Every structure is written in structure tokens, then in C-alpha cells.
Amino acid sequence: MAFGKGVIKMKKIKKWFWVWNLEKEKAFLEEKAREGLILKSVSLGSYTFEESEPKALTYQMDFKGLDRKISEAEYLQIYEDAGWTLAGNLGGWYYFSQESRDEMDLLIFSDNDSKAAIYKRILAVLLITGFPLYYQTIFVFPNLSSERLAFPSFYFFFRIILILIAILHISALVKIFSMYRKTISGIRE
């Protein structure tokens, strides 16, 4: 396939996104925009960019959470009205961008309480998803005897994987909780 003039070129970059690295992620995307790669979609473990002129963009990520009181359409409308463009979304995370201008317009949170609320929403999701994971690891596994299983080696492998996920899950909980504490104890404006 030949790329002629006017043909949009897309570029995919593989990258894992850790919730406690929000600031780094934002800086990475802004750096890409300055190099002429504009975020077009987000998928698990990768970003898709569109090649364009270098741009000074500001990115912000928000986690909408489980609350369904405000619909996605209305939520996105609020951001759109405030000058943000939706660049992509994945698993409750929304990536917004806008051209850099007035500093105040480039924030999605104007006080510490609302900034902390994002961590509270993440914690709520982590606790809900964590319950079956810990139940399985703590109560189900010790009571499984390998002789009665049809594929003992498969279950052994499965157990290791689940324990690794549980460790990752706990470290995420601890990190997010400490970020939450740090944000609410910050000096209020």
C-alpha cells in the first residue's frame, strides 16, 4: 500500500498504562503530539496515533467510575463544552485533549477534593473486582486437592497466575490509596 499525499497515516505504539503513573502517561502523550503524533484511539496495551503537524496539546485522563447517575453522553458533553476533545476511552478511562492556551482551562480538576474523587472511584472498582479474586486465592485454592482434578498441571499454572494477579492488585490498591491520601491532604486553594 502506497501512502500518497493526503492519505492519513496511522501509527500504533505498544505501551502499558499503570494508573499510578497518570502524570507520566500525560507527559508521554504530549511529547508524541509535539512530534506530530496525535492520539486517535486507546486499546489494551497500545495507543493508535495519527501522523500530523506537530501540535502543542494538553492531555487529561479521567476515570468516570461505576456511578450511572450521569450518563456517558452527558458526561462527554460537559467535557466537550469545556473545550475538551475525546481522544479515546478504555475500561472507564477517558482520554481528553485540547490545544494548550489559558492555564486554567487545561485542568480537569479545579480543587483537591474533586481530584481525589477520581482515586476514590478507582478504589471502588478495585475493591469490587478484588473480592472474587481474593476469595478464590484465600478460600478456594487451599481446599482444592490436586488428585481430584482432571488437569492438575493446568490448575497449578492457573493458581500461579491468579496469585500474581492478586499481588499486582494489592500493590495497585496500596498505591492508589496513598495517592488518594496525598491528594486530600494537599493544601486547599
Next chain:
Amino acid sequence: MTEVTFYILISLVEPLHGYGIILKVEAMTGGRVKLAAGTLYGALNNLLNNGLIERIGVDPENQRRIIYQVTELGEYLIDHEIERLKSMVEDGVRERRN
């Protein structure tokens, strides 16, 4: 009650949509309080959950913009908060003069 919550609540004594709240609060405070989108979303969520504001319709020009207004409970809370803030100011002024 946080400053942001208070300003959103008093702006909703008349029906407004999300962006209307941002504009009104900015104008009311002479540009001092600029609500960011995420802050507004979080605050609207809390106010709805606590029954202090309610949805009363949609913007005829854009169906995705929901119009909100303060409830009776919300009005009661505004009055209560005004009294609290007034006495805070009075206490501050009095002590400063002494």
C-alpha cells in the same frame, strides 16, 4: 460544604445545564472560581446522589445537555450555609478589630 459545591448550588436557583453552571459561576465570582469539567462532573454526581439538585429537562438545542435545578432540600441547605458563612465572617471581623 466546599466552595465549589456552594457555588454550583447557588447557581442552580435558576435552571441551567452543566456548561451554563461553569459560565455563571465564573461571572458571579469575577473569574475567581473557574470550574473544571471533572470537578463539575464529580460535584453534580454528589449533589444528585444527595437529592440537593434534580434534573428538570434537556436543552432543546442539544438533547445531551441536561438541565438541573436546586431541590427544596438544596434551598434549605443554601440558607443554612449562608447563615454559617455570615457568622464566620462576623466572628472574623470582630476578633480582628479587638
